[in-house]
Amino acid sequence: MFANSRTIVSAQSDVHDHLAARVARHLAEPFRKPIGEPSRRALATALERWQQAGGAPLILDAGCGVGESTLRLATAFPGHFVIGVDQSEKRLTAGKDWWESEMPPNFCWARADLVDVWRLLQAEAVPVRRHYVLYPNPWPKIGHFGRRWQGHAVFPALAACGDYLECRSNWQVYIDEFAQALTLVGRPAQTEAWHPTQAMTPFERKYAASGHGLWRCVSERSPG
Numbered sequence: 001m002f003a004n005s006r007t008i009v010s011a012q013s014d015v016h017d018h019l020a021a022r023v024a025r026h027l028a029e030p031f032r033k034p035i036g037e038p039s040r041r042a043l044a045t046a047l048e049r050w051q052q053a054g055g056a057p058l059i060l061d062a063g064c065g066v067g068e069s070t071l072r073l074a075t076a077f078p079g080h081f082v083i084g085v086d087q088s089e090k091r092l093t094a095g096k097d098w099w100e101s102e103m104p105p106n107f108c109w110a111r112a113d114l115v116d117v118w119r120l121l122q123a124e125a126v127p128v129r130r131h132y133v134l135y136p137n138p139w140p141k142i143g144h145f146g147r148r149w150q151g152h153a154v155f156p157a158l159a160a161c162g163d164y165l166e167c168r169s170n171w172q173v174y175i176d177e178f179a180q181a182l183t184l185v186g187r188p189a190q191t192e193a194w195h196p197t198q199a200m201t202p203f204e205r206k207y208a209a210s211g212h213g214l215w216r217c218v219s220e221r222s223p224g
């Protein structure tokens with residue numbers, strides 16, 4: 001099962017035809033969906049933990065799943081504080097016996113909807129130094145473009161988050177779209193094939209073990 005993940009099958013072989021128009025619309029029109037109270041509370045608690053820990057440069061692990069990447073980022077960046085966000089309570093609270101070292105002190109997990117979290121971080125001008133969107137759900141059907149982050153109304157808020165922003169996927173089209181959408185909102189973006197030496201997340205491990213190609217998009221801007 002583990003090394004048996006299917007590659008993405010899609011009728012779409014290139015960037016979605018409506019990408020530019022969709023991003024332009026989302027830039028022009030405010031996104032009016034009310035913020036969910038549970039997300040607001042969960043993020044407020046996480047930001048308090050960050051402040052209590054000293055307010056070190058912040059890392060957002062968006063869609064962290066079971067949280068392996070949160071722990072790896074906290075270990076790799078001991079001078080930063082990492083908030084791992086996922087909507088799945090089950091994934092966040094599942095046993096962490098696969099983590100064989102001591103838990104790092106500089107992280108917390110928050111159960112929240114990213115559609116709220118990205119808008120709150122933008123509205124409150126919370127400075128995020130590094131932002132990771134690792135293996136988001138690809139929604140490969142052409143008609144599901146609006147569910148991919150780059151086709152979603154929250155994209156301008158996502159793109160505003162993080163001096164360093166990285167997205168990884170096993171679907172090259174997703175990464176090409178993500179990069180184009182970033183350039184449309186005024187951020188530089190580079191894409192490349194990604195060959196991890198050590199998997200950072202369970203999905204990365206599963207895809208790599210199944211022989212999938214992996215890609216990533218990286219965007220950097222000056223802090224502040």
Ligand SMILES: C[S@@+](CC[C@H](N)C(=O)[O-])C[C@H]1O[C@@H](n2cnc3c(N)ncnc32)[C@H](O)[C@@H]1O
Pocket residue numbers: 062063064065066069085086087088091112113114115134135136137201202203204
């Ligand atoms: C394909 S999994 C990848 C998980 C992890 N990053 C990894 O690579 O193993 C996508 C994750 O995004 C989370 N997710 C999807 N939409 C979300 C949303 N609106 N808010 C928060 N989490 C979301 C899902 O619960 C899921 O854990």
